[in-house]
Amino acid sequence: QVQLVESGGGLVQAGGSLRLSCAASGLTFSTHAVGWFRAAPGKEREFVAAIRGSGSLTYYADSVKGRVTISRDSAKNTVYLQMNSLKPEDTAVYYCAAGEPRGIRVFVWIGYDYWGQGTQVTVSS
Numbered sequence: 067q068v069q070l071v072e073s074g075g076g077l078v079q080a081g082g083s084l085r086l087s088c089a090a091s092g093l094t095f096s097t098h099a100v101g102w103f104r105a106a107p108g109k110e111r112e113f114v115a116a117i118r119g120s121g122s123l124t125y126y127a128d129s130v131k132g133r134v135t136i137s138r139d140s141a142k143n144t145v146y147l148q149m150n151s152l153k154p155e156d157t158a159v160y161y162c163a164a165g166e167p168r169g170i171r172v173f174v175w176i177g178y179d180y181w182g183q184g185t186q187v188t189v190s191s
């Protein structure tokens with residue numbers, strides 16, 4: 067049974083940093099794409115970042131590019147999302163997801179098969 071568990075969310079002031087973690091069991095991250103998505107109240111789930119391939123190809127939403135870094139530790143089967151220079155508009159529940167999305171489906175939630183329960187990130191102004 068596949069299980070993804072996120073951690074690292076919390077309350078931070080604008081300009082601060084957080085590192086989210088997504089640990090997997092029953093699935094090997096190095097052979098799957100792993101994405102981070104977020105859902106703010108009243109808004110649709112949106113893509114944040116993804117990593118895939120043995121060469122660790124990475125993808126970022128324009129809204130976070132330059133402030134966010136996704137990385138993978140294959141030994142720990144964990145993917146991280148380092149978020150810097152956080153803004154109030156980054157406030158959302160952050161979800162990690164894993165799957166085998168083809169092509170541009172890496173950017174959309176329907177491209178992923180497995181999801182974590184989410185972790186809340188709140189950025190105060």
